[in-house]
Amino acid sequence: MDNVCEEEVFSNLFKTNSKTVFNYIYYKFGNEEKAYDVVQEAFVKLWENCAKVSPEKAKSYVYTIANNLYLNVIKAEKVRLKYADRTNNSSYESPEFLLEEKEFKEKLDNALNSLPENQRTTFLLNRIDGKKYAEIAEMEGVSVKAIEKRMHLALKALRDQIEGI
Amino acid sequence: MQENYLAKWLNNDLSEEELAAFKKSAEYASYEKLMQVSGTLEAPDFDIDKAWNEFKNNQPQKDVKVIKMNPMRRLWRIAAAIVVIFAASYFYISTLDESVSTQYAERNEVRLPDNSEIILNADSRITYSEKNWAKERNISLQGEAFFKVAKGQKFTVATNDGLVTVLGTQFNVENRTGFFEVTCYEGLVSVIFNGKETKLPAGNSFIAINGNVLNTESPAETTPSWMSNESTFNSIPLNYVLDEFERQYNIEVKTENVNLEQLFTGSFSNTNINLALQSISTPSQIKYELEGNNVLFYAENAP
Numbered sequence: 001m002d003n004v005c006e007e008e009v010f011s012n013l014f015k016t017n018s019k020t021v022f023n024y025i026y027y028k029f030g031n032e033e034k035a036y037d038v039v040q041e042a043f044v045k046l047w048e049n050c051a052k053v054s055p056e057k058a059k060s061y062v063y064t065i066a067n068n069l070y071l072n073v074i075k076a077e078k079v080r081l082k083y084a085d086r087t088n089n090s091s092y093e094s095p096e097f098l099l100e101e102k103e104f105k106e107k108l109d110n111a112l113n114s115l116p117e118n119q120r121t122t123f124l125l126n127r128i129d130g131k132k133y134a135e136i137a138e139m140e141g142v143s144v145k146a147i148e149k150r151m152h153l154a155l156k157a158l159r160d161q162i163e164g165i
Numbered sequence: 166m167q168e169n170y171l172a173k174w175l176n177n178d179l180s181e182e183e184l185a186a187f188k189k190s191a192e193y194a195s196y197e198k199l200m201q202v203s204g205t206l207e208a209p210d211f212d213i214d215k216a217w218n219e220f221k222n223n224q225p226q227k228d229v230k231v232i233k234m235n236p237m238r239r240l241w242r243i244a245a246a247i248v249v250i251f252a253a254s255y256f257y258i259s260t261l262d263e264s265v266s267t268q269y270a271e272r273n274e275v276r277l278p279d280n281s282e283i284i285l286n287a288d289s290r291i292t293y294s295e296k297n298w299a300k301e302r303n304i305s306l307q308g309e310a311f312f313k314v315a316k317g318q319k320f321t322v323a324t325n326d327g328l329v330t331v332l333g334t335q336f337n338v339e340n341r342t343g344f345f346e347v348t349c350y351e352g353l354v355s356v357i358f359n360g361k362e363t364k365l366p367a368g369n370s371f372i373a374i375n376g377n378v379l380n381t382e383s384p385a386e387t388t389p390s391w392m393s394n395e396s397t398f399n400s401i402p403l404n405y406v407l408d409e410f411e412r413q414y415n416i417e418v419k420t421e422n423v424n425l426e427q428l429f430t431g432s433f434s435n436t437n438i439n440l441a442l443q444s445i446s447t448p449s450q451i452k453y454e455l456e457g458n459n460v461l462f463y464a465e466n467a468p
Binding site for chain 1: 168169170171172173175176192195196198199202203204205206207208209211213216217219220223224
């Protein structure tokens with residue numbers, strides 16, 4: 001039977017989950033350095049308790065630890081995100097369009113930062129990391145319906161803010 | 166429109182009617198735009214391999230921790246090793262020959278598996294295999310011993326000088342350096358000395374000193390005299406007598422101007438040293454001085 005204490009099993013868990021743990025904490029608090037530390041500390045805890053945690057439970061164990069680590073300590077900072085440049089033919093766009101696009105992104109950045117932490121985390125885990133609502137629910141320890149609610153509210157709040165309603 | 170329809174829409178969970186209705190709504194265009202732009206968002210860089218290496222470098226005691234989880238495993242290994250060692254030693258010891266020996270001024274009685282008896286005189290040693298005793302009754306002897314052999318298969322006593330074979334009888338074998346004596350008290354004993362077999366009936370002795378076979382004499386007793394605490398000699402060179410004296414009393418004998426070749430006939434006590442010293446010195450016309458653990462025999466006419 002697989003055991004988290006086996007190096008191969010453990011290293012697999014680390015490699016498939018560490019980036020999401022990092023993003024998850026970053027979306028919440030906007031601090032890269034702290035998010036990086038959380039990844040290390042959460043996996044140290046998992047390693048120390050590898051004999052008690054089954055491989056199936058290891059993932060949610062790591063998120064629970066990550067959640068608890070800095071929940072009350074970190075002061076939320078601005079989340080800074082990048083935008084992938086998906087349009088190679090951007091030079092053909094009209095200057096007006098480019099300006100509009102730039103303004104939209106700025107508004108989106110601001111809107112994201114003014115979202116409640118749990119809505120922003122849910123929204124970004126879905127949009128950037130492609131996590132399904134069920135996965136996010138597992139990470140956050142809430143029901144899928146609660147995640148759908150956060151997602152709905154996040155979308156609504158973002159639009160309202162961007163449109164200036 | 167159902168609850169949380171924006172989340173459902175993003176997840177493609179709206180029914181066709183709902184989707185059509187949503188698309189007709191005024192806000193649809195801005196949600197569409199929001200979905201499209203947010204789809205190009207990217208998180209800060211995170212190097213998984215770098216993080217993994219850092220994690221590994223901060224966990225130098227990995228292996229120790231794994232062992233800690235199973236402390237019983239180490240114990241089991243030790244226990245298994247001990248069991249193996251004991252089993253091996255038992256097997257080894259059980260195949261070894263039995264050995265009984267006596268020191269100076271000591272006697273010992275051995276009862277063999279078939280109830281044959283061996284009484285060991287001082288400074289003697291027998292070796293035999295208890296395991297194979299039922300198959301072959303072989304004893305190897307250094308020194309002197311009296312044998313009471315139970316009836317049965319051939320019983321063999323091997324010494325450095327000669328081989329004694331019997332079927333069931335009582336006999337005494339003495340083998341010291343240069344001295345070999347077999348006395349039969351009951352039944353018939355076969356003695357092989359220098360490749361020559363001699364049949365020895367009850368009441369006869371076979372004596373060889375330095376390879377020379379002497380005339381056989383018949384003892385009067387039914388057991389050797391040493392078993393009644395007396396050492397008896399019949400025309401035996403004095404040096405063998407003194408050797409026996411050393412063995413019986415665990416004492417060191419020195420001589421001065423004494424002819425050790427002269428023959429001695431007589432006996433000495435194994436319990437009273439003064440009596441024994443007189444028994445040896447008087448017939449040999451020598452004197453002695455006893456000092457602690459040393460005795461000096463010297464010629465009467467010595468200066």
